[in-house]
Amino acid sequence: xxxxxxxxxxxxxxxxxxxxxxxxxxxxxxxxxxxxxxxxxxxxxxxxxxxxxxxxxxxxxxxxxxxxxxxxxxxxxxxxxxxxxxxxxxxxxxxxxxxxxxxxxxxxxxxxxxxxxxxxxxxxxxxxxxxxxxxxxxxxxxxxxxxxxxxxxxxxxxxxxxxxxxxxxxxxxxxxxxxxxxxxxxxxxxxxxxxxxxxxxxxxxxxxxxxxxxxxxxxxxxxxxxxxxxxxxxxxxxxxxxxxxxxxxxxxxxxxxxxxxxxxxxxxxxxxxxxxxxxxxxxxxxxxxxxxxxxxxxxxxxxxxxxxxxxxxxxxxxxxxxxxxxxxxxxxxxxxxxxxxxxx
Amino acid sequence: xxxxxxxxxxxxxxxxxxxxxxxxxxxxxxxxxxxxxxxxxxxxxxxxxxxxxxxxxxxxxxxxxxxxxxxxxxxxxxxxxxxxxxxxxxxxxxxxxxxxxxxxxxxxxxxxxxxxxxxxxxxxxxxxx
Numbered sequence: 001x002x003x004x005x006x007x008x009x010x011x012x013x014x015x016x017x018x019x020x021x022x023x024x025x026x027x028x029x030x031x032x033x034x035x036x037x038x039x040x041x042x043x044x045x046x047x048x049x050x051x052x053x054x055x056x057x058x059x060x061x062x063x064x065x066x067x068x069x070x071x072x073x074x075x076x077x078x079x080x081x082x083x084x085x086x087x088x089x090x091x092x093x094x095x096x097x098x099x100x101x102x103x104x105x106x107x108x109x110x111x112x113x114x115x116x117x118x119x120x121x122x123x124x125x126x127x128x129x130x131x132x133x134x135x136x137x138x139x140x141x142x143x144x145x146x147x148x149x150x151x152x153x154x155x156x157x158x159x160x161x162x163x164x165x166x167x168x169x170x171x172x173x174x175x176x177x178x179x180x181x182x183x184x185x186x187x188x189x190x191x192x193x194x195x196x197x198x199x200x201x202x203x204x205x206x207x208x209x210x211x212x213x214x215x216x217x218x219x220x221x222x223x224x225x226x227x228x229x230x231x232x233x234x235x236x237x238x239x240x241x242x243x244x245x246x247x248x249x250x251x252x253x254x255x256x257x258x259x260x261x262x263x264x265x266x267x268x269x270x271x272x273x274x275x276x277x278x279x280x281x282x283x284x285x286x287x288x289x290x291x292x293x294x295x296x297x298x299x300x301x302x303x304x305x306x307x308x309x310x311x312x313x314x315x316x317x318x319x320x321x322x323x324x325x326x327x328x329x330x331x332x333x334x335x336x337x338x339x340x341x342x343x344x
Numbered sequence: 345x346x347x348x349x350x351x352x353x354x355x356x357x358x359x360x361x362x363x364x365x366x367x368x369x370x371x372x373x374x375x376x377x378x379x380x381x382x383x384x385x386x387x388x389x390x391x392x393x394x395x396x397x398x399x400x401x402x403x404x405x406x407x408x409x410x411x412x413x414x415x416x417x418x419x420x421x422x423x424x425x426x427x428x429x430x431x432x433x434x435x436x437x438x439x440x441x442x443x444x445x446x447x448x449x450x451x452x453x454x455x456x457x458x459x460x461x462x463x464x465x466x467x468x469x470x471x472x473x
Contacts, residue, residue, distance in 0.1 A: 032352075032426070033348050033352060034426065057376070059379075059422075059425075060377040098455040099419050100385075100453055250463055251463065254460070257457070318347060320347060321347060
């Protein structure tokens with residue numbers, strides 16, 4: 001770590017105002033394989049001290065979502081209270097391309113699709129809903145009266161391959177500047193300021209028979225210069241020209257929408273508008289440091305920025321392994337607490 | 345190193361059944377969240393090295409039965425992430441207790457991600473029950 005950064009990190013007057021937490025997305029392996037139920041996972045977060053923040057994906061955890069029965073909501077609220085957890089964000093989805101081969105949902109249809117999901121968040125006690133770019137600025141503006149009525153905050157996840165100055169993101173920034181509502185904001189996903197590819201993912205792809213030359217091409221485009229969305233297309237073009245198998249190309253194309261390189265300091269530009277954070281992570285070295293995302297820079301920066309929300313530990317290892325998300329989140333919390341110790 | 349999605353897409357223990365209405369194959373949704381069946385596509389299916397035509401496959405879920413070609417129209421029918429759907433093959437008669445090679449390619453088009461086609465291809469020996 002450079003000397004000036006270490007000194008800055010140790011500023012005694014800075015205090016951590018945000019809280020840690022977990023998204024149940026991290027436990028996709030445990031849940032999907034029927035090893036744990038939803039309720040058991042919530043208990044696990046409480047028992048292992050992986051809260052206090054608890055984030056849930058509506059369409060993952062709740063059968064019949066966005067319909068949430070009174071009984072389910074009451075049970076959830078009891079569980080959360082029992083373990084002193086704090087619901088942070090409910091992930092909602094604008095499935096605008098659900099009609100395969102047909103027209104995408106119109107603005108009216110998208111608003112109608114998201115309305116019951118936001119009401120479900122309120123019913124379950126979540127103060128924030130995480131949307132995605134498929135819920136366009138126009139849709140967000142139309143939903144503002146609802147979120148104002150419910151007192152729920154809303155914002156898109158800022159996820160790879162988009163950077164903070166991508167036109168799609170700038171459109172929200174302009175909308176927010178016009179509306180000036182404290183209920184609208186952004187949810188950074190730290191996969192969009194990565195420094196490297198997770199080694200176990202690359203290993204799994206090699207074992208799955210992806211040609212090494214294709215992996216090399218992907219890595220050289222990913223590490224190179226250029227717009228992050230252009231890189232995804234550029235990789236697909238060059239791989240197709242080199243006659244690699246379409247299935248392999250598509251499998252690697254996903255990587256360009258999971259992680260991108262971006263200077264972590266861009267978050268300072270929008271810090272007052274950050275309503276929640278996804279601490280995406282993958283892999284740890286022998287010292288317990290995460291190998292793909294610069295947490296040693298990011299966490300102190302969010303302290304400096306005065307961030308007051310929650311940070312959900314979000315492991316995406318189910319994409320390349322059957323490993324335990326519970327163990328991964330424990331490691332991520334240990335790392336986060338170590339980095340944040342000087343601010344407590 | 346395998347993933348849950350690859351390892352459990354097909355169920356080696358009880359995922360192939362011989363019934364009077366043809367063979368049944370259990371299939372899991374290889375994605376982290378529930379999706380509408382409209383974005384699910386059976387890319388290809390082979391049983392014992394023989395291609396099964398998509399017109400010879402029915403997709404069964406939530407107590408309903410669909411022709412594969414009709415799936416894109418059912419954007420309101422959700423496949424919950426913990427449930428197995430059934431591929432019913434009325435034209436294929438199996439003897440209980442016999443082993444069969446099943447190769448399935450399942451394509452998903454997650455409807456909130458532009459341009460994403462998520463391909464899962466698995467080949468397994470399943471014992472008919």
